[in-house]
Amino acid sequence: xxxxxxxxxxxxxxxxxPPKQVVAPPPVAEAKPVRAQPAPVTPPSGAQAPGVRxxxxxxPTAYDARLxxxxxxxxxxxSVAIAGKLATSAATxxxxxxxxTIVRAIARNGVEELALTVTAHGEDVLALRAPEPLAAGxxxxxxxxxxxxxxxSTTGAxxxxxxxxxxxxxxxxxxxxxxxxxxxxxxDNKVPxxxxxxxxxxxxxxxxxxxxxxxxxxxxxxxVEFAVTKPLPTYLVAFGVGxxxxxxxxxxxxxxxxRVVTLARRAAEAAYAVQTGARIVDTAEEWFGTPxxxxxxxxxxxxxxxxxxxxxxxGLITFTESLMLLDSKASKRxxxxxxxxxxxxxxxxxxxxxxxxGFWDDIWLNEGxxxxxxxxxxxxxxxxxxxxxxxxxxxxxxxxxxxxxSARKIxxxxxxxxxxxxxxDGITYDKGASVLNMFEAYVGPTKFQQGVRDYLASRAxxxxxxxxxxxxxxxxxxxxxxxxxxxFLDHPGAPEISATLAxxxxxxxxxxxQQRYVxxxxxxxxxxxxxxxxxxxxxxxxxxSETCTLLDRATGTLALDAKTCPRWVMPNAAGxxxxxxxxxxxxxxxxxxxxxxxxxxxxRRAVYFDVAAGISTGRVxxxxxxSFVPRLLTGSDxxxxxxxxxxxxxxxxxxxxxxxxxxxxxxxTTYGPGAAAVGLVPKPSDTIDIEETRHDLVHAVGWVARDPxxxxxxxxxxxxxxxxxxxxxxxxxxxxxxxxVATFERIIKDVYTERDRTRRNEMFDALAAVRDPGxxxxxxxxxxxxxxxxxxxxxxxxxxxTETGLAASQAFFRAHQAAIIERLPKEATVGGVxxxxxLFTRTCRADKRDExxxxxxxxxxxxxxxxxxxxxxIEAMDQCxxxxxxxxxxxxxxxxxxKLPKTK
Numbered sequence: 001x002x003x004x005x006x007x008x009x010x011x012x013x014x015x016x017x018p019p020k021q022v023v024a025p026p027p028v029a030e031a032k033p034v035r036a037q038p039a040p041v042t043p044p045s046g047a048q049a050p051g052v053r054x055x056x057x058x059x060p061t062a063y064d065a066r067l068x069x070x071x072x073x074x075x076x077x078x079s080v081a082i083a084g085k086l087a088t089s090a091a092t093x094x095x096x097x098x099x100x101t102i103v104r105a106i107a108r109n110g111v112e113e114l115a116l117t118v119t120a121h122g123e124d125v126l127a128l129r130a131p132e133p134l135a136a137g138x139x140x141x142x143x144x145x146x147x148x149x150x151x152x153s154t155t156g157a158x159x160x161x162x163x164x165x166x167x168x169x170x171x172x173x174x175x176x177x178x179x180x181x182x183x184x185x186x187x188d189n190k191v192p193x194x195x196x197x198x199x200x201x202x203x204x205x206x207x208x209x210x211x212x213x214x215x216x217x218x219x220x221x222x223x224v225e226f227a228v229t230k231p232l233p234t235y236l237v238a239f240g241v242g243x244x245x246x247x248x249x250x251x252x253x254x255x256x257x258x259r260v261v262t263l264a265r266r267a268a269e270a271a272y273a274v275q276t277g278a279r280i281v282d283t284a285e286e287w288f289g290t291p292x293x294x295x296x297x298x299x300x301x302x303x304x305x306x307x308x309x310x311x312x313x314x315g316l317i318t319f320t321e322s323l324m325l326l327d328s329k330a331s332k333r334x335x336x337x338x339x340x341x342x343x344x345x346x347x348x349x350x351x352x353x354x355x356x357x358g359f360w361d362d363i364w365l366n367e368g369x370x371x372x373x374x375x376x377x378x379x380x381x382x383x384x385x386x387x388x389x390x391x392x393x394x395x396x397x398x399x400x401x402x403x404x405x406s407a408r409k410i411x412x413x414x415x416x417x418x419x420x421x422x423x424x425d426g427i428t429y430d431k432g433a434s435v436l437n438m439f440e441a442y443v444g445p446t447k448f449q450q451g452v453r454d455y456l457a458s459r460a461x462x463x464x465x466x467x468x469x470x471x472x473x474x475x476x477x478x479x480x481x482x483x484x485x486x487x488f489l490d491h492p493g494a495p496e497i498s499a500t501l502a503x504x505x506x507x508x509x510x511x512x513x514q515q516r517y518v519x520x521x522x523x524x525x526x527x528x529x530x531x532x533x534x535x536x537x538x539x540x541x542x543x544x545s546e547t548c549t550l551l552d553r554a555t556g557t558l559a560l561d562a563k564t565c566p567r568w569v570m571p572n573a574a575g576x577x578x579x580x581x582x583x584x585x586x587x588x589x590x591x592x593x594x595x596x597x598x599x600x601x602x603x604r605r606a607v608y609f610d611v612a613a614g615i616s617t618g619r620v621x622x623x624x625x626x627s628f629v630p631r632l633l634t635g636s637d638x639x640x641x642x643x644x645x646x647x648x649x650x651x652x653x654x655x656x657x658x659x660x661x662x663x664x665x666x667x668x669t670t671y672g673p674g675a676a677a678v679g680l681v682p683k684p685s686d687t688i689d690i691e692e693t694r695h696d697l698v699h700a701v702g703w704v705a706r707d708p709x710x711x712x713x714x715x716x717x718x719x720x721x722x723x724x725x726x727x728x729x730x731x732x733x734x735x736x737x738x739x740x741v742a743t744f745e746r747i748i749k750d751v752y753t754e755r756d757r758t759r760r761n762e763m764f765d766a767l768a769a770v771r772d773p774g775x776x777x778x779x780x781x782x783x784x785x786x787x788x789x790x791x792x793x794x795x796x797x798x799x800x801x802t803e804t805g806l807a808a809s810q811a812f813f814r815a816h817q818a819a820i821i822e823r824l825p826k827e828a829t830v831g832g833v834x835x836x837x838x839l840f841t842r843t844c845r846a847d848k849r850d851e852x853x854x855x856x857x858x859x860x861x862x863x864x865x866x867x868x869x870x871x872x873x874i875e876a877m878d879q880c881x882x883x884x885x886x887x888x889x890x891x892x893x894x895x896x897x898x899k900l901p902k903t904k
Contacts, residue, residue: 001173001367002310002341003424050094050125052414053186053359058093058139060084060184066196067180069241071159071166071203074149080181081142091133095141096178096185098124099156103144105182107134116141124178124417143182153306153825153832156180160303163755165264167242169302169318171311174360174420177234188358188463190231197224199241206261207239208232208315210296229314230294231461233356238313240300249274249299252281256292261300262325269325272335273299273342276381280339280346283377289453293354293460299342301325304757306791306825307832310341312348312370319345322758331727332688336378336385343377344370355459360420362466364410364489367424368432385688389639391437392575392602396609398430399580402494403613403879405518405525406871410435411466411489421827421865434578435488441576442533442550443477451476484531484550488578493517493527495579497534497551497572499587503565510536510569512549512556517580519616521882522875529554535573537595537603539566544598546573568595575606580613585624592628601635605643608632612647616883622647622890629670638692641674645700652704653803653844654888659895666898667705675701680713680732682725691727698728702735703801715740722759729759733766744775752787764792768799776805780812783820790823797839810840817859827864834866841873844880852877 049055065080082095097120105116107130114130121127128141149168150158156179160167170180178185197205201222205211209227216222229237245267249258258277260270277299281292294315305320323341326334351373352366371394379387401407408427414420440448451473459468470485496517502509512534516527531552538545540562549558560566568590571581583591591599591607599607608628614620625647632644648667655663675697678690686694702710718736721729736743747763754760767779783793797809813820813836825832837856853874861870 001308001312001424002344003308003429050121052416052419054094054096054125054184056087057090058084058086058095058141058184060189060191062192062194063181063183064194064196065181066198067239068198069157069168069205069239070200071168071242072200074151074159075146076149076157076168077144077146078181079142079144080183081140082183083138083140084184086134086136086139088136089133091130093128093130093134093141094121095126095128095182096124096175097126097182098178100126100145100147100179100182102126102182103146105141105143107139107141109135109137109139124175126182141182145182147179150179152823153827154302154304154308155825155827162263162303165243167240167244167263167303169240169300170238170313171305171308171318172237172313173235173311174363174424175235175417177237181234181237183234185234186359187233187235187356190233190356190461190463193229193232193237195226195229195237195239197226197239197241198222199224202243203241204244204246204261205239205241206244206298206300206316208237208294208313227295232314232353236312236314236353236356238311238316238318240316240318244300247274249277252278252285252292254285254291256281256295256297258297259299260324261298263301263303263321266301266321266325269327270301272326272330272338273319273324276339276342277346279381280343280377283380284343284347284350284373286380287373287376287449288350288456290350290456293349297346297349299324304789304791307827310345312345312352312366314349314353317342317345322761327726327756327758329724329726329729331725332686332691334726336382336688339378339381340374340387343374343381347373347377350456354461355456356463358463358465359414360423361411361414362464363423364428364432365464365466365469367429368410368436371429371433372436386637389602389637391434392605392609393639394430395434395437395575395578397426398434398578399494399517399609399613401426402431402492403517403519403522403616404872404875405493405522406868406875407492408868409490409492418865418867422868431488431494431578435485438533438576438578439473439481439485441535441574442548443473443479443481447477448473484533484552487528487530487532487552491527491530493525495528495530495532496582497577497579498582499536499569499571501566501569502557506563508560508562508565510538510558510560510571512551512558512571514551514554514579517613519613519879519883520618520886521879530579532577532579534558534571534577534579536560537570537573537599538562539568539595539598544595548573570595570599570603570607572606572610573603574600575602581607581610582617582619583607583610583614585620588620588624592631596631601637601640604632604635605640608643615647615887616879618886622887623894626894633670633674636689636693638689638696641693642696645671645696649700649704651887651891652801654884654891655895656892659892662895662898662900664705665900666895668701668707671697671700671705672707675707675710680710680717680728682728686727695727695731699731703731703738711735711739715743718743726758730762730765733762734769737766738770738772741775744770748778748782751782757792761792764796765799768796769801771802771805773804773808776800776808777812780809783812784816790820794820794824803843806839806842810843813839832863832865834860834863834869836860837866837870837873841877844877844884846881846885849877849881 060082062083067078069076102118105118107114117129119127150156154171155176157170177183195207199205201220205224207226208229212227213225243264245262247260247267249260251257260273262270298316300318301321301324302318303321310319347370351369357365375387455469455472466489470482474481493516495514498513500511502511518525534551535548611620611625615625629644632640678694701707714732714735717732721733737747751763770776779796783796800806800809821833837860840852840856856870861867
């Protein structure tokens with residue numbers, strides 16, 4: 001799954017034998033409804049009650065489900081027959097089920113048929129009681145039931161409406177299959193599924209497998225039966241029903257058919273997805289050395305999602321429309337986003353689907369790996385984009401998340417359902433990918449690839465653990481990496497390395513020391529030592545050299561092969577190590593002034609990211625950090641320019657009013673030439689680097705520094721903003737809406753009638769950023785306007801860029817809290833209630849700290865998955881307060897040294 005935010009697999013080795021065709025009993029006839037009452041069930045003496053996981057008393061071996069789905073309605077009916085085995089005699093069984101009204105339930109073993117009494121056990125478990133104990137052996141549990149479609153979020157079976165058309169989709173990861181079927185909703189139960197959908201005759205139905213048969217029913221309905229699946233966990237079962245357009249996207253080199261399934265009348269916008277879908281599969285097959293594991297691949301469009309941007313359902317991958325559907329003016333970033341996310345999800349067909357983690361504590365085996373491999377696939381398809389250069393940003397995002405004492409482990413034990421919801425975060429995705437990067441560099445790409453292939457071959461169609469993966473890589477590499485992997489998987493936080501040069505009587509070495517990296521503001525923390533590969537680049541008598549070691553203790557010594565004392569050391573050659581470097585001022589000065597020409601683009605950014613982190617810890621002065629900016633700007637790639645903008649733009653809200661003119665002058669002087677060189681108007685010859693740097697430079701100079709010429713140009717261009725290239729459209733609109741009242745009035749009126757979702761979201765983004773208090777208040781009112789979808793307007797609360805604007809957003813949420821929460825998903829997802837805490841903890845002020853912490857804890861932490869999120873939001877706020885307290889005096893001193901040009 002790829003989260004929206006932020007927003008995040010692979011292939012297996014042998015197709016294996018097709019599963020046996022499972023014939024389940026026919027659906028149970030209608031009867032008087034028996035609702036699952038939300039009362040606790042006390043199991044009989046000796047029976048095991050469910051905790052976070054269900055008892056293994058009854059394990060399914062196959063599902064046969066038939067659902068009646070009509071997108072015009074707000075609910076559906078279902079019948080499911082679950083074949084399985086009962087390990088021991090039992091009178092009470094447990095399955096997952098949430099918000100299901102059970103009409104009838106029976107247990108059948110071919111000899112007898114017994115009615116089951118169904119009651120709710122907690123929030124999402126069904127207790128099934130037989131009138132007498134069921135004997136050990138094979139049984140089929142059959143249910144008739146009905147359930148609502150999700151109209152607010154995108155979980156379980158959910159409904160989306162676009163114009164006059166309604167659609168139904170599924171999102172069953174992580175624990176939402178139980179909202180669609182009574183089932184054993186845990187990933188280690190992988191069995192075949194047969195799915196049948198009764199739908200309106202004029203609509204199209206798609207699912208994991210090809211259609212086996214289609215039969216006309218009375219009343220303008222039809223029955224669509226799909227082929228039996230390969231073994232699947234419940235979270236990968238999927239279907240969609242609606243007035244789709246189906247576009248043939250050809251076949252892979254091995255013959256797998258690929259289709260793109262779009263929204264009504266949107267097929268033309270799927271051209272890039274059609275061009276690239278099969279090529280991505282081919283590239284993944286080549287890397288894994290094994291065929292795509294399923295019969296077909298459909299790429300299905302969803303109009304609007306909350307919490308995820310795409311989902312890797314076996315053979316039926318879903319993508320939000322903003323990822324898949326690109327108009328003729330779409331930016332290169334949009335094309336890159338599609339290719340990256342599609343590569344991620346298609347890779348999951350092997351790494352996650354063919355081989356599935358045993359439980360949610362190992363979800364990094366799916367998501368961390370998909371984040372890692374997507375770069376290789378995109379780089380193979382579009383080498384000019386230089387995707388591997390972006391791996392360092394992934395590592396830096398992970399290290400930022402890992403800087404919290406409250407950070408999760410990659411393999412976080414699952415003690416509560418909230419732990420499952422929390423597992424889909426930057427630690428799982430970005431840290432997981434970065435750790436894989438580090439160990440791949442350590443053992444070598446060829447051996448690492450072989451380890452991956454061996455792992456998939458040995459676990460195909462089944463489940464696996466982190467230990468299985470580490471063992472496979474260790475065997476291929478000829479090294480014992482189990483402890484090294486475990487030190488990163490089973491411990492929270494990240495190392496910080498101090499490297500001290502020792503030059504004694506002609507012997508030269510680096511003394512290495514590791515400790516946990518935690519910036520001021522957090523509570524004390526322990527951690528380590530980690531077992532980590534460290535590769536040091538250093539000056540060897542005027543030339544660059546490298547040497548490596550495995551640092552598995554708190555301290556270590558690495559000998560350097562040199563005749564004279566090295567003038568500089570950089571202890572993260574190639575930037576692949578997952579750790580921070582704690583540099584001294586002398587070391588940084590040497591890297592900036594002597595080593596810079598001998599460092600790669602990645603290494604330069606790695607140094608600067610450590611410099612930026614050093615500002616937080618107090619090791620690096622602001623003036624020293626900003627002295628690196630001109631050095632970085634000599635690079636022209638999008639990664640380097642964006643890095644050079646990070647710290648200076650971050651200072652914006654902390655600049656005293658009396659010194660703002662100096663700050664804006666420095667920004668225009670430093671970044672203005674670059675912004676002028678790329679210009680505001682895109683050119684046909686633009687590369688992706690030019691497109692990206694244009695956006696970032698113009699934002700810094702036009703938005704943050706308020707350059708009058710750029711702002712005036714944007715206001716003029718905004719007159720025809722809809723026809724602008726997409727790469728600059730949002731920024732032009734943002735500048736114009738903020739600067740020009742007439743443009744603001746036009747946009748806030750037109751947002752009600754704009755039909756194109758991408759443009760509409762650009763309008764909301766521009767309105768959200770407006771800095772005038774009166775106009776911001778009018779923009780905020782859109783959040784609760786019931787003529788608009790709150791899933792689109794909720795971002796208006798968050799996208800303000802000033803402290804005054806943030807305070808206004810917080811006040812608005814408090815004033816309308818009940819109305820906003822009523823319409824939001826309750827899970828702690830992007831756009832969900834639990835994530836609202838970030839709106840308040842962004843306030844980086846000591847005088848507001850206790851009041852904000854108390855408010856978000858009281859009002860938001862009780863929602864599903866929100867407790868840990870709120871804890872992390874508060875800790876991040878504490879770190880920000882500590883950083884601001886230290887940095888503001890330095891900022892004033894630095895700005896004091898800037899001379900403004902004399903006015904005529």
